[in-house]
Amino acid sequence: MERRKFLSKTVKAAAGATIAANFPTIVPASVFGKNAPSNLIHVASIGCGRISTSHDMTGIARYAGARIVAVCDIDKMRADAGPAAVRSNYEKAVAVNGGLRGDWDIKVYYDYKELLASKDIDAVHISLPDHQHAIVGVHAVNAGKDVYLQKPASLTIEEGRILSDSVTKSGRILQMGSQQRSIDPWPQFKKVCELVRNGRIGELKTVEVGLPGDPGGGSRIQMPVPTLLDYDAWLGATPEIYYTEDRVHSRDASLKGVASRPGWLRCEQFGAGMITGWGAHHIDTAHWGMGMELSGPVEIWGHANFPTDDPNYKGLWDVHGIFRTEALYANGVRMIVSNELPNGVKFIGTEGWLWATRGNYRVTDTDPVADSAGVKPIDASDPKILQSVIGPNEVHLYESSEQHANWLDCIKARKVPAATVEVGHRSCSACLLHHIAMKLKRKIYWDPVRERFTNNDKEATAMLSRPRRKKYDF
Known part of the structure; x- marks a missing residue:
């Protein structure tokens, strides 16, 4: 259901209840204020690995005018753990985000294209391996989403040019994760x-x-593909090659495993x-x-x-x-x-x-x-x-206070962000x-x-x- 329709029905229902019961119903100020459902930026996390859970979710959770409402990862182990990671970040940021605790439904996706098709999502942060950045970024802006894209922008110079041209043509707001351009924390x-x-x-x-x-370093020993990982989709546009854990990321389901430095970086x-x-x-x-x-x-x-x-x-x-x-x-x-x-x-x-x-x-x-x-x-x-x-x-x-906050401010104002595509x-x-x-x-x-x-x-x-x-x- 579109958020404006939801808001309309909510207000009408509240009004009806007030008349029927013949006493005033207290409606939270947030329903009508700057954080009304129709004014909130609904964000989805594409990728639930170490940068996503320890950095991007953290930055977005500090912002009162946005909500992370969905997560996606082609590794079902990570995707299923995504909502807990979102809520943990909101709990940590509760002192600065107006008391938000992430206590709303967070939808889980295993295919980012299905997520991008959702009209309930306004923006996405893309926290994926480097070879996925440009392609998923283009798909996101073409789907009408504003994007926070982890650096580097692309795997090749050709892909970077395609990405930049696509963002310009789409009119969407894309912020690169070049956080040294913001004064918090450096x-x-x-x-x-x-x-x-x-x-x-x-x-x-x-x-x-x-x-x-x-x-x-790293082991070349071929291993069976984990049942919860869509390995072919993880390889993406790069060539087919056999699976070994040191080529991808840790299968340790603990927070330590998610936070460890993945082999694909090397x-x-x-x-x-x-x-x-x-x-x-x-x-x-x-x-x-x-x-x-x-x-x-x-x-x-x-x-x-x-x-x-x-x-x-x-x-x-x-x-x-x-x-x-x-x-x-x-x-x-x-x-x-x-x-x-x-x-x-x-x-x-x-x-x-x-x-x-x-x-x-x-x-x-x-x-x-x-x-x-x-x-x-x-x-x-x-x-x-x-x-x-x-x-x-x-x-x-x-002048940008913090990279994620600047991105979200620019989405609301439709203005140029600190680190353009x-x-x-x-x-x-x-x-x-x-x-x-x-x-x-x-x-x-x-x-x-x-x-x-x-x-x-x-x-x-x-x-x-x-x-x-x-x-x-x-």
Whole structure:
């Protein structure tokens, strides 16, 4: 039943009861106020893994004007546990969300397309493996849903362009999960980017981005597909390949099992490794400070160690380990990205430098991060730079309190969010270009306007896309 019809019938029924009983019925103020059923944003969770349950549900549960009313996962074990995870997050956020406890019906789906067909759902957050982001995102906006999409935006640059164009055409609000653009919990990134954009370190020359690498490992032993997992749908548009738990996610049904770092993060079939995993955050911040959010590098080069470089390697995981890549932008700024740098972003100019990092932040205890012990969350070559005030006529960057709240505010106001799909596509594209340079072990030349290689580089061009299985395609 549509919510407006439901509200109408509820009010009429209440009025009828009042007349019949001949005494006033008390109707909660929320029925008529800003949190009336017709004004609430009904959100569904697509994906019930670690990022969904420990981050996205958490952020949305703090917002009084929205309700998570449905969950979906192709792993029935996780989907069935989804409502409890939703309610747990509401209980934890009860002090800031107006007392909400998630005590409403939460519907469970096992097929996201069935969820998207529901007219009772206004918006979805998509917290899935990287290879599913762009395709499910396109299906969601085409179904008329507003979307919060976990980064990176896509598996390939081609898919990212399809996603961005589809969102623009649909008119839906899509927020990328690039939470370093919001001041909660890390105000240092916006502050540093504003100082750089306003010339506090002179002319920007170099940006250093520190990212971790991933170790090899994982078991190749073929295992029977779990009865509760639709493994073919989990593979999605990527090629068919046998099941082993280290390729997917833990079958431990406990909260610890859901929260553990899944093996797919370390398989190139499903992503590019830390260059897009953490890189989608830090390179996005670098672009923000550089003023290159809608562009990208023109030259990229570097090298990386891959476990499969060793002919005797017996493990499953094959994403990059230690690496160093560099990129040149059209404005002359050089970017260096390496696991040998502290985890964070450092802007170096002609008159000093600025630095920002999350510190020792991990989503889970098993996340690899570069050693940042003793490193300040924000720092500068001269402490006076950090005390500088941005004047009214200077560059003021987008102000967002918290990423999920900003998304929901923008849904209500139909305004541009903090991290648009095009910005997310461009930061992801830069990461993927670094990955292509790692794989080719040579310099590549890129036209960020036309989004193609400039020197008829057929080998690099072939890496802009991947074959997709039709049954799970856009």
